[in-house]
Amino acid sequence: MKEKTIGALSTFTGVSIHTIKYYEKIGLISSNRDEHSNYRSYNVRVCTDIYECLKYRNMDFSLKDTGILLKEADDHIFEQMMEQRSRELSRQIEELKEKKAVVDAYRKEIMDVDAHLGKWYIEELPHFYMRSQTVNLEYGEDAQMETGGVNLIDYVPQSKSVVCLSRDYLNDGEQAFSWGNGIFAEKEKEEFQTEGMTHIKNGRAFVTYMRLTGSYVSNGEMAVAIRKIFRQYKYVFPSDAYGVRIKITHDEEQRDWNYFKIFIPLE
Numbered sequence: 001m002k003e004k005t006i007g008a009l010s011t012f013t014g015v016s017i018h019t020i021k022y023y024e025k026i027g028l029i030s031s032n033r034d035e036h037s038n039y040r041s042y043n044v045r046v047c048t049d050i051y052e053c054l055k056y057r058n059m060d061f062s063l064k065d066t067g068i069l070l071k072e073a074d075d076h077i078f079e080q081m082m083e084q085r086s087r088e089l090s091r092q093i094e095e096l097k098e099k100k101a102v103v104d105a106y107r108k109e110i111m112d113v114d115a116h117l118g119k120w121y122i123e124e125l126p127h128f129y130m131r132s133q134t135v136n137l138e139y140g141e142d143a144q145m146e147t148g149g150v151n152l153i154d155y156v157p158q159s160k161s162v163v164c165l166s167r168d169y170l171n172d173g174e175q176a177f178s179w180g181n182g183i184f185a186e187k188e189k190e191e192f193q194t195e196g197m198t199h200i201k202n203g204r205a206f207v208t209y210m211r212l213t214g215s216y217v218s219n220g221e222m223a224v225a226i227r228k229i230f231r232q233y234k235y236v237f238p239s240d241a242y243g244v245r246i247k248i249t250h251d252e253e254q255r256d257w258n259y260f261k262i263f264i265p266l267e
Contacts, residue, residue, distance in 0.1 A: 003032060003041035013050050020050070028053050028067055059085060106157060109246050113209050113259050120208040120229050125263060128200040129192040130162050130182035130242065136175065137218055145181060148194025152181040159183035161245040163217055163260075164198075170223060170230075170237040177217055182244060200242070205263040206230060210243070213255045226262055239265045 010017045023029045024040075029049045031040040049070060056066040061081075069081060131152050133143045145151050152159040162182035169176045185192070193199065208229050216222045226241055243260040250256050 003043050006031075006040050006042070009042045009046065009050075013047055015050055015054070023050065023053060026063060026067070028063070028070060060089070061085060102157060109261075113246050113261070116207075117209045117211060117259075118229070120206060120233060122204055122266070123207045123263070125184070125200075125202060125205045125207070125265075127185045127188055127202045128182060128242070128263075129185065129189065130164065130180055130198045130200075131196060132164060132178040132180040132198065134179045136177055137179075140178075142196060147196035150191055150194055150197065152183055155183050163222070163243045163245075165217075165223055165226065165241045165243070167237050167240050170227060170241055175220065175223075177223075179217075182242065200265050203265060203267045205265050206233065207261065207263045209246075210260045210262055211257055212260065213257050216258065222260075226264075230264065237264060 004012060006017055006020055009015075010020060013020075020029070024031055029042075029046050031042050031046070033040060052070050053066055056069050057063075061069065065081060069078065073081060129152070131145060131147060131150075133140055133145065145153050159181050160183070162180055164178045164180070166173075166176040168174070183192075188199075188201075208226075210222065210225055212222055212225070214221070222243065230237065230241075241262060241264045243262050246259045246261055248256050248258050
């Protein structure tokens with residue numbers, strides 16, 4: 001059968017010239033070279049090899065494994081490699097399911113923001129753990145995120161940026177707040193019971209949602225907004241207030257809008 005040029009082979013197989021050249025470069029396929037013109041030509045077997053390469057690549061086999069399957073594997077190795085790939089895909093499916101659950105939970109958080117923005121209510125909250133890193137806007141002496149072998153950054157996006165406004169500050173005292181990272185947990189986490197980690201036990205809390213821009217903490221805007229909403233319910237703050245940042249968006253004027261879930265433990 002007449003051999004094909006690389007252009008004709010590309011048209012015949014539907015595979016780009018670049019891919020054909022790359023497969024040849026790494027040894028998956030081979031060509032015949034004209035001694036005088038140095039033009040490549042390919043016999044019909046190369047078409048079969050290209051189809052086999054694409055088959056394995058579409059199963060997400062690596063190029064190295066594709067070469068083994070195409071040129072080296074006996075029946076036993078072939079079956080082993082297929083079994084291993086199936087196990088790998090099963091693991092990836094489980095990982096994707098876990099990631100989807102995280103995304104769906106985050107979408108629910110966002111919907112909660114939209115539904116309750118500017119309102120207040122009482123909610124039963126799970127345990128909350130926070131690692132503070134600043135004193136107002138200055139880094140604390142022990143500012144690293146990791147403490148006692150626990151790094152809340154490892155739990156992102158379940159863990160989030162958090163600002164804590166002190167009870168005295170909210171009760172009209174001197175400005176005092178702290179930035180850090182925090183996470184909710186349905187059960188007490190022994191690994192989080194470490195020095196430098198604040199633990200708010202599960203229980204009722206006053207909850208509201210806010211949308212703020214600019215220097216909303218340092219200029220006192222967040223504290224004013226919390227006081228305004230909370231004091232419709234009760235004048236004296238019983239504890240610190242925590243602002244869990246849910247998302248950041250930007251408007252046409254490139255202002256960044258920060259959306260927070262604010263909660264104040266009541267017991």
